Amino acid sequence: MAAFFEQLWESIFIPGPTPTLLIATNATFACLQVLLAVLLFATYSIHFLVLSALCGGLWAAINWFARELKEHQQQEEEKARRAQAAVPLASSEDSETEVEGAASTASLSNVRPVLNAVSASNEVEPVEERGELKHRIPAEAEASSQGTKSSASTEDEWEKVSDNENDKDK
Template sequence: MVSFMEELWESVLTPGPSPILLKATNATFAVTIPLLIFLAIWDKNIHYWFLSLISTGLWLSINWFVKEDRIAQQKLDKEKAEATAAANAKTSDDSDTEMEPAAHPPPTGEVAGETTAPTGESSLVEPVEKHGDLKARAVSSSARSGVSTEDEWEKVSEGEQPKEL
């Protein structure tokens, strides 16, 4: 029992659903729901029926979530395995030399950063004109507030007439 409690405590502090945490959750709901149904019949109180329905829905949703999480994790593991296999296939050449991929020269009419279209066609990308260095905006005096909120409240309260008792 001590080892179960230690494993349960460690599984609470680790992310993701662990098997020991799921066992404890399912055992708790398996005891709670029949107890709520018994109390609903014995006490004839509708609140116990609603609590048992809410508990049942929560129990089913927790188990559904764990099932979907396992499916997603298996899919992710499968994708990682396929990616690793593909990477191993690429790097497992018989030659010991490294080759860089061949650089493709730019098509005719393109110079680094500029695009020109052949005669008779419009260019899809137009070069951006440079207008010089960026300058910081000057902050206008109207943007700054020299008045405190207390002064503003005084102005508002000046317009009000005092109420007579």
């Protein structure tokens, strides 16, 4: 019994449904169904009947999902085995020049689809060169010798814009 709980604890950290986890899940749902049945017969409340139906649906859904996940994992393992069998392993005696030769083009035809599917673009897009940042100097600052970068406030600029708009409206 202690070994079961130890395996159950370890199965929490393993991805996917493990047999120990499925056994514990099914045992828990079975106990819950028995408890709901006892409460239904003790109280004759329809609530326990509804809870039992919900529990049964959840139980079936969890078992269905675990089966589907197991089938998917088996299909992925089969695809991986087929992909490994399709790509011949190069021995350490091979060199790059042998790959370029005509004798190895037949083996390359098996490798190209796999490489095309896996490889990503190694090209780097060139970065646009941009000019230097230039500080805007307001007209008043150019006229006065004491103008600083922050001498013109945003309010002054908005006043200029609104004055220009008023001039256009006239």
